[in-house]
Amino acid sequence: MKRNYLMRAGVLAALVLFLAMPIVGQAAEITIFHFNDTHSRVEEGPYDGMGLAKLSAFIKAERSNNENVLVFDAGDTFHGQTIATLVQGESIARIMNGIGVDAMAPGNHDFNYGQARLLELDEETDYPILAANVLKNGAPILTPYTFFDVADLRIAVFGIATPETTYKTHPDNVRGLDFLDPVDAAKELVPQLREQADVVIGIVHLGVDPDSFHTSTRLAKEVPGIDLLIDGHSHTTLEEGLWEGETLIVQAGEYDKNLGKVTLRVQGSTTNLTASIITKEEAEGITPDPAVTAIISEVKESIEAMTSEVIGSTRVTLNGERGDVRAGETNLGNLITDAVLDATGADIVITNGGGIRASIPQGQITVGDVITVLPFGNYIITKEIAGADILAALEHGIDSYPETKGAFPHVAGIEVVFDGTAQPGNRLISVTLDGQPLDPEETYVLATNDFMAAGGDEYTMFTQAPVVGNFDGLDEILIEYIQKTGSVAPQVDGRMKTGSR
CATH class of the missing domain: 3.90.780.10 (5'-Nucleotidase, C-terminal domain)
Structure with missing residues (x-):
């Protein structure tokens, strides 16, 4: 009898101990949409992508069923087509606001109207343009990083612009600016963000071109602690992303031909990332977002007489x-x-x-x-x-x-x-x-x-x-x-x- 009592007591003690332990919650899951190098291709076309209204429709359909969604743009956005250049990017800022972008990094062509105009566009957007490595007189001209609290997670997001901007836009557009080496900037910033956040993401306009020195692959290789790099500049389609060590690099091609999607799951100390793309062909039957379509129509009508x-x-x-x-x-x-x-x-x-x-x-x-x-x-x-x-x-x-x-x-x-x-x-x-x-x-x-x-x-x-x-x-x-x-x-x-x- 004593033996059975002790066994029952042991089971009871184990149950009490189990109930007293912290409960490991279910995995937090976030959906991240991303695109890059749209170059203001706002409408579907034979040489272009699905159009920003269809891209927006995908994003809003997900958001209607899932509150844990973030949308990031890796740059070369405000310049490239008549609809943008005649109004120096103001039209694209309106469209991106309509899509619901959460943050972006500036591409080299986003400086094409001059640095002062880029700062004005930063005011016109409902989201921050992030660049930790673009300085003037020793201080960043744009917000270096920001935080998002999603699904009980703290997400740190920083931005990096390519130093190639100094010769891939008109030199007058970047006069007086210093573009720090992305690796140097990130080595200083990432450890600080790592202490404050569960996940660290970089939105970078660097590319994966092996002929370039400043690449996202080099950044991932030399700076530990970055979970995800959302990339642009090289117009590369990475269908399932590219792993460099512990960092996933994603890029969605060009001209909104694809919409990138990353599923981020965190459980305890484990972060799992899965990348995919939604293609123009997959968007064939989707109904364009009427809100974005209306913005595009309004802008086109206002400039039609000129063009x-x-x-x-x-x-x-x-x-x-x-x-x-x-x-x-x-x-x-x-x-x-x-x-x-x-x-x-x-x-x-x-x-x-x-x-x-x-x-x-x-x-x-x-x-x-x-x-x-x-x-x-x-x-x-x-x-x-x-x-x-x-x-x-x-x-x-x-x-x-x-x-x-x-x-x-x-x-x-x-x-x-x-x-x-x-x-x-x-x-x-x-x-x-x-x-x-x-x-x-x-x-x-x-x-x-x-x-x-x-x-x-x-x-x-x-x-x-x-x-x-x-x-x-x-x-x-x-x-x-x-x-x-x-x-x-x-x-x-x-x-x-x-x-x-």
Whole structure:
């Protein structure tokens, strides 16, 4: 009897002890939607994504059944299309507010209207634009980080902008700003956030391009304690994310072709992350969010009078596709440089393929079409420059061929033959002007856009050459050229072609 009593007493004591222990709760689960590099592609299109109204519909459908939802944007948002550039991003801020974005990091193109305008857009958005590594006089110009309390969890979110912004927007836009190395900034910040939060997330515009130094993979590798990096800049689609150590990196491609989704579950000290994407094809049957559709319609109506003016026509499709203009000659690149040559009377024209942002289909051409192709508001400068610097510039522009590069040169006035298999820096076979080899010792008049003239896209060889003329905006020059010509049909004529020695 005593034995049975002791057994029962032992069971009772164990039960009391169990009931007295802290109860381990169910896992906290959060859904995180993310997108990047939309470049103001607000509407569905053959070369674009699902459109922001469908993207918003997915998010709001989830939020209607789940209060534990966060939405993050990894940058290059406010600039790129007519609907954005004519009002310097104000339209996109309204749309993002309508979607319900919770935070974003600035992309390099979000500085395209200048740093002062970015700060104004930060005031116009209902959410913070986060950047811990962008300083002026030693202090951040934007909010470095913020916190969200979701599902009984404290979520710390910080932002990082790419230091490549210093040459991937016009230098005047970032004058006086210091872009700290993302690793250095995060090493100082993340341990502090880790002490205050259950989960640490970075919204970063860095990319995973192995040719870049400042990447999200490097950040994850060198800074422990980051659970999730929501990335942009390299336009990469990571369908299930990319693990670098204990950090998950996600990126949703470009132009709202995908909506990224991360499921975050925390139970005790264990954090589990699962990444996926919702594709444009999956969005085919979804009804667009009427609230966002209404904002887009209202904005389009307000600018339609400015953009709908027909200026001429094209008998062929004008090719401005990203993968083509950043890796070779296209008929649209030739049309643009021919227009600049006509307007300036320069010896040589060079413009960067990364500045050409869209194609124009066969048929009528409107002002809006041209602004969509050339959205950056660049103007044309002529400089007196040595032939040796022209040759160095061309070598720089073709050094990644056949890989795409925003600096790839589109030219007029010269014919360039290069060996794309040769060692970078030694690829030029011939450069001729009026049938004669370009003389490294001779001085030529070069026309280029003000972005490149100031050293943008790392065309540093242009910066010291004296300015001899200032001209209209590149979009205005192209509009006037098309108006004067009436109907255009430019061809790829071999002014940038490959060969062998």
